[in-house]
Amino acid sequence: MPVAQLVTMLRSSPASSAAGLLQAMPAERLPIVAAALKPADLVRIVPALRPEARRGLLQALEPDCLSAVIRGVAPRQAATLLPLVPAERLAPVVAGLSDGALAEVLGGLTPQQRQRVESVAAPGRERKVLGLRYGESVARALVRGNVHVAVYSDTMLVTKGRWRIAVAARLGDDGRVAVRDAEDTAYKVRADGALAVTDVAAAADVVQYTRETSDAGRPLETVVWVDERHDGHLMRALVSLFR
Incomplete structure (x- = not known):
């Protein structure tokens, strides 16, 4: 034929x-x-x-068509296709994915597959993509806590009943960046409080600042979240701002 x-x-x-x-x-x-x-x-x-x-x-x-196909399918499907891409073509395919798409795809790969993909990513891109993955993981944890989560720029707005809490999740941060971003979002959207989520403990001066800020009538909290084991800590910190 x-x-x-x-x-x-x-x-x-x-x-x-x-x-x-x-x-x-x-x-x-x-x-x-x-x-x-x-x-x-x-x-x-x-x-x-x-x-x-x-x-x-x-x-x-051909490489261009291969990249277009990977970009065109749903992230879950892309996660099954990316490991099948020949080694010599993997770098341009990864480069053609947006940071957000790559973050979603990486979440569906095994550790060995993620390492293969991350090894061909452009220098400096890995940290940005990992940060996006961390934020998406925190968002899923909040959803598991039965609250509504909406993306606001590179932060989140959590709503539960009449309460509105601005949330900033930052990977590798001691709280300084997350607190600033959460407060900025809370101010812009007129939220009832702000929550900074990090994967490491907040610095002592950041903890003191959050305490003083809350005492001054601007509810602010920090919490460490790494994985599902910390879901309880995350939700308790969020609920503490419902006041």
């Missing part, structure tokens, strides 16, 4: 049927057909392929 006719058939078929056609195709013909498909076609078909067929297809794609 001519390639043009096959491509037309693939585009008009349901994803599962199109995947079956690609999987039945001789391996030597796959690169020719893949090159004739648009990234949008592949984004639709790839999730329906069997794992080995996905690997073969990804290896057959």
Whole structure:
């Protein structure tokens, strides 16, 4: 069957049927057909392929098309595709992902897979991406605490009933940056309080500042959160601001 006719058939078929056609195709013909498909076609078909067929297809794609496909699928799907990307093409694919998308994808990888991806990321990008992942993890912990979480710039606004609390989660911070950002957001949105979340203990002067600020009538708290084991600490700190 001519390639043009096959491509037309693939585009008009349901994803599962199109995947079956690609999987039945001789391996030597796959690169020719893949090159004739648009990234949008592949984004639709790839999730329906069997794992080995996905690997073969990804290896057959040109670098630009491969990057477009990884960017086009949902983060959960991207996390299953990224480990299949050939080593020599991984760096440009990772570079093509936004920081937010990369953070989401990394959250779905095993430690070994994350290390492989992080090893090809641009110098200095890893810290930014890890910071985004940390913020997303804190947001999920807050949601587990049965409160509503909305993103506000690079901070969060938590609501529970009539209460509105500004939350800033900062990785590798001793509280100075998180407190400043939480207070700034609280002022801008007229929140009832501010919460600074970090993965290390707040500095002594930061703790003193939060105490003095709260005593002055501007509820402010700091808390350490690293993983789910600290969910209780996080929620107690948040509830302490509901006053």
